[in-house]
Amino acid sequence: DAGVIQSPRHEVTEMGQEVTLRCKPISGHNSLFWYRQTMMRGLELLIYFNNNVPIDDSGMPEDRFSAKMPNASFSTLKIQPSEPRDSAVYFCASSLGQGAKDRDGYTFGSGTRLTVV
Amino acid sequence: AQSVTQPDIHITVSEGASLELRCNYSYGATPYLFWYVQSPGQGLQLLLKYFSGDTLVQGIKGFEAEFKRSQSSFNLRKPSVHWSDAAEYFCAVGSNDYKLSFGAGTTVTVRA
Numbered sequence: 001d002a003g004v005i006q007s008p009r010h011e012v013t014e015m016g017q018e019v020t021l022r023c024k025p026i027s028g029h030n031s032l033f034w035y036r037q038t039m040m041r042g043l044e045l046l047i048y049f050n051n052n053v054p055i056d057d058s059g060m061p062e063d064r065f066s067a068k069m070p071n072a073s074f075s076t077l078k079i080q081p082s083e084p085r086d087s088a089v090y091f092c093a094s095s096l097g098q099g100a101k102d103r104d105g106y107t108f109g110s111g112t113r114l115t116v117v
Numbered sequence: 118a119q120s121v122t123q124p125d126i127h128i129t130v131s132e133g134a135s136l137e138l139r140c141n142y143s144y145g146a147t148p149y150l151f152w153y154v155q156s157p158g159q160g161l162q163l164l165l166k167y168f169s170g171d172t173l174v175q176g177i178k179g180f181e182a183e184f185k186r187s188q189s190s191f192n193l194r195k196p197s198v199h200w201s202d203a204a205e206y207f208c209a210v211g212s213n214d215y216k217l218s219f220g221a222g223t224t225v226t227v228r229a
Contacts, residue, residue, distance in 0.1 A: 042219060043207070045217075048216075050215070055215070056215070091160055091161070093161075104163075105153075105166055106163070107163075108161040110158070111160055
């Protein structure tokens with residue numbers, strides 16, 4: 001298996017532009033998570049999907065952030081409009097079961113490093 | 118709600134020396150505990166996990182961790198570090214729902 005695949009690996013954009021991050025989870029995994037990693041706040045859970053349905057989006061910072069999972073093999077995280085404080089590494093992770101209860105834990109992608117200038 | 122504390126932000130260790138990374142958690146019931154490693158520019162890789170049973174858990178890359186309920190700790194150890202062990206290490210705690218709470222991480226530097 002190729003693991004969790006995220007694209008792009010790096011994204012540099014200007015403030016105000018729309019940014020779309022993409023994730024392909026491991027085939028057969030039922031849960032998908034989007035995390036944001038910054039020096040100041042560490043790893044923050046943004047949103048959790050189970051069977052393509054958003055279960056918990058309480059970590060999404062504000063209305064500028066939105067996430068979708070149109071099918072079991074693809075998810076997007078969109079920021080519109082982007083701001084410099086959105087600069088971070090965004091990780092997608094998937095798991096076979098329901099995350100913490102899944103004895104295999106999460107499998108993380110390599111992340112997208114977003115820089116908003 | 119669960120939480121994790123990693124008291125050491127940065128540890129420097131000589132190659133060949135032993136390594137211990139501390140992790141303390143807060144959770145009312147029996148937790149699920151994990152250690153992840155993140156190499157520069159990479160995602161997080163699962164090193165080992167504890168759910169129940171034997172409190173000494175073996176993981177990949179020669180790492181082990183011991184769950185001590187009385188101390189609410191899950192410390193990570195390696196008897197002899199290699200230069201390739203230089204990375205950031207994250208402890209995480211999960212509960213009966215889907216959430217994993219991560220610690221702030223400990224950066225390990227290995228000197229020759």
